[in-house]
Amino acid sequence: xxxxxxxxRLAAPVAVLALALTACGGGDDADADAKGSSxxxxxxxxxxxxxxxxxxxxxxxxxxxxxxxxxxxxxxxAQKVDVGTEAEAAKAVADxxxxxxxxxxxxxxxxxxxxxxxxxxxxxxxxxxxVFADGQRGGxxxxxxxxxxxxxxxxxxxxxxxxESHVFCETYVIPAGATSVEVHWEEEDGEPFVWKFPQK
Numbered sequence: 310x311x312x313x314x315x316x317x318r319l320a321a322p323v324a325v326l327a328l329a330l331t332a333c334g335g336g337d338d339a340d341a342d343a344k345g346s347s348x349x350x351x352x353x354x355x356x357x358x359x360x361x362x363x364x365x366x367x368x369x370x371x372x373x374x375x376x377x378x379x380x381x382x383x384x385x386x387a388q389k390v391d392v393g394t395e396a397e398a399a400k401a402v403a404d405x406x407x408x409x410x411x412x413x414x415x416x417x418x419x420x421x422x423x424x425x426x427x428x429x430x431x432x433x434x435x436x437x438x439x440v441f442a443d444g445q446r447g448g449x450x451x452x453x454x455x456x457x458x459x460x461x462x463x464x465x466x467x468x469x470x471x472x473e474s475h476v477f478c479e480t481y482v483i484p485a486g487a488t489s490v491e492v493h494w495e496e497e498d499g500e501p502f503v504w505k506f507p508q509k
Contacts, residue, residue, distance in 0.1 A: 374437075391417070418477055
């Protein structure tokens with residue numbers, strides 16, 4: 310997998326300039342394709358209860374992700390969402406006109422390795438995270454989160470053992486003036502867990 314990680318690392322700075330931005334709206338898989346994955350792989354059995362649901366601020370979810378070398382159970386909690394200004398959004402994209410009336414929303418999500426094998430070559434857990442504003446999915450901005458304060462680059466985490474936690478961030482472009490920002494995280498084929506962050 311080192312080649313995969315290297316390719317993603319080299320592509321990220323270009324993607325920031327090119328702006329992997331889609332129109333705000335649901336039902337479009339372009340965001341997932343832009344991230345390079347349709348979400349984390351997870352196993353599901355018919356006897357498992359459906360996952361997902363609304364969570365309170367600070368409340369965590371638990372889910373399984375198929376990793377290399379095996380399935381890992383994670384505890385996941387959306388800690389906060391930093392919402393920027395239109396001027397900051399305009400600077401982050403190649404064409405400022407693409408950011409007119411929009412702002413950046415950076416979700417800080419903490420993932421804790423609860424059980425399963427130690428990871429030695431990255432993780433897919435963050436692939437299941439998306440940001441919504443007023444019920445509509447935002448446009449993903451690839452490579453914009455790694456330098457944000459308190460955020461780690463998931464591709465720099467080469468060793469992850471049981472009991473260890475990491476904070477990965479996802480930056481999305483959302484409409485300015487949104488009254489509610491939501492962070493969604495889901496297992497593959499599961500329903501999303503949702504943390505709501507009301508805006509002033």
